[in-house]
Amino acid sequence: MQTLSGIKVIAPNFKYRLSGVTSTLIQLVPEQRRRGLGVVTLGPGLPEDMPSMSFWQLPALWRRPEGASHRIWHARRNNEMLTGLILRHVLRMPLKLLFTSAAQRHHSRYTRFLISKMDAVVATSGRSGSFLKVAHTVIRHGVDTALFHPPQTDEDGMTATGLPGRYLVGCFGRVRHQKGTDLFVKAMIELLPHYPAWTAVISGRVTAEHTAFADTLKQQIKAAGLEERIRFLGEVADIKPWYRRLSLYVAPSRNEGFGLTPLEAMASQTAVVASDAGAYGEQIAPGETGAVVPAGDYESLRDAIRPYLADPSLAEQHGVQGVAHVRRHFALEREAEGLEKVYSQLLGQDLTPPSSA
The missing domain is CATH 3.40.50.2000 (Glycogen Phosphorylase B;)
Structure with missing residues (x-):
């Protein structure tokens, strides 16, 4: 005061x-x-x-x-x-x-x-x-580009997570239907068996009213035999290093206000696939820093994620371009x-x- x-x-x-x-x-x-x-x-x-x-x-x-x-x-x-x-x-x-x-x-x-x-x-x-x-x-x-920045140390890399695989794809935010967490999980269950170098992480709060929703997702992951490759991190104390560890960030919201997470990811040198909810469509340069798909459209989301898993160098290229894009415009x-x-x-x-x- x-x-x-x-x-x-x-x-x-x-x-x-x-x-x-x-x-x-x-x-x-x-x-x-x-x-x-x-x-x-x-x-x-x-x-x-x-x-x-x-x-x-x-x-x-x-x-x-x-x-x-x-x-x-x-x-x-x-x-x-x-x-x-x-x-x-x-x-x-x-x-x-x-x-x-x-x-x-x-x-x-x-x-x-x-x-x-x-x-x-x-x-x-x-x-x-x-x-x-x-x-x-x-x-x-x-976004504060001093706080959200490209990887700088070993702690910003995949190896610091202790998770399997070489590349990380993530979805951050409250775990609920509105945020499209179920769409991300469904895409990972379908895609990850074809791309063994990738692991998926989900971070965010699960409130009491959405516990059953989260439990259903975990049951689907278990039934698919992907518990080691699709991880729920919970609500982490500092999300910034996790952005830097990702090669691809997915924002599958069905509804949003503005939505900062794609900007935070791009500032951290991470490619982004997002729905067109909120202002996501105004943040991403399609084909340069990521991809934008219709909100709630599972097939479009899955098909936009697939090229990055198939070609990690594409994710790397769009991640680098995302840094310049955010610093210039956001x-x-x-x-x-x-x-x-x-x-x-x-x-x-x-x-x-x-x-x-």
């Missing part, structure tokens, strides 16, 4: 469990601070070293920040928009309200009402922007720069640091 006199942006995070929004904040806020922006988070579920304010500090928002007439309340969820409206219109705090939308669906009437009360709106992709009924700016999420600095322009417009002053002007 810290004093709020120089803070221009509040980034609430009103969700305990890790989500795509939370992952975005964990990467973005430190980058914004590095660039000199006065920004703090508010809420649970974030690392202790994140710059933050406490709920008991909310009365300090009645005082205007140094050098500005307002602060920006940057919401990313409905409950955060509602809180911002209460703080401004009921408690009369000097706030400008900004909402970032990653949804790939038509918004409810309630959500549309909240959005209509915002001072500015950002969409994380062209597709999410197509569902908005208000003027908006498209600013795509980025570096975290680009997202921070885009938001600085929106913040500057809302506050009527230039918040862009001189070095990036």
